[in-house]
Amino acid sequence: MIADVMADAGSRMDRAVEAAKEDFATVRTGRANPQLFQKVMIDYYGSPTPLAQLASINSPEARTLLVTPYDKSSLKSIEQAIRDIPNLGANPTNDGNLVRITMPELTEERRKEYVKLVRGKGEDAKVHVRGIRRKAKDDLDKLASDIGEDELARAEKELDALTRAHVDAIDEALKRKEAELLEV
Template sequence: MDLEASMRKSVEATQRTFNTIRTGRANPSLLDRISVEYYGAETQLKALATLSTPDSQTIQIQPFDRGSLALIEKAISMSDLGITCNNDGKVIRINIPPLTEDRRKDLCKLAAKYAEEGKVALRNIRRDGIDKVKKQEKDGELSEDQSRDEQDKIQKLTDRFIAEVEKHLAEKEADILKV
């Protein structure tokens, strides 16, 4: 069933979005959304440099081309992450400060917003599937009972994936709130 594959992709996209939210620890996936203007083209940061975490509070960025160092630093400082870079001419180090209580609450709200967007995407996939089943019923390809059974299956599938998004949200909130 292609609905299940679509829903799985939607959940995975929501999970990737969660990974871009900061927690108390350094994590290279924080920088996944950062793109750098490199030779006139928007390029993902991870395509321009090696990202690593030498310790729990530091992200280290080692560019493949030293000429891109200033461009990477500018892209990070202009992002909405609110973090500053230390550039020593060879690598960029980002110190991840501990989160304040207010910032943790804001990040939990952001995670909830991303979860809601994921659930909306799942409900849109459900709507499309149910519309397709209703059209098949109207065209005489399915009986009324078969149509109802298919719609129930689609609803159960949607409920399962929404529960998965909720589980990922709870894990992310626990991660954010952990001091």
């Protein structure tokens, strides 16, 4: 029973760390990266659809991205969704066949804004991991009548160590992303 709670908490925390890393990848560094648009949702015939399912995204130059939709009728909604992305600073242009996105040069001020944004995403991920810990702790407390106090205390220490390891993994990914953002 304890092992099940711990395994579930561990796998959920692993997914939270991976989600944080994917979130960090959506924040732009010096080069235009197609991953910036992985989480962009497009209103496609009334249902939100990920951009990656509607178009191919290429980076022919360091600061340019080309979005080529599979269905040309979605060009306007793709262009609008990209324009609505907060903190991007890019102005997409639609030539009837594809959407061209030229990313602005990263200034020192812009880099610092991105660092703040990444720190916020990192803090959100850590809060999520702590929420998983809280739920696992509640599950362990429900098992308290079936197990001994020693086993419960040991499981809680193990849960704390698991939480600490995942928070440290998020901090490490955050540190790498900050260094990448501040690199000129």
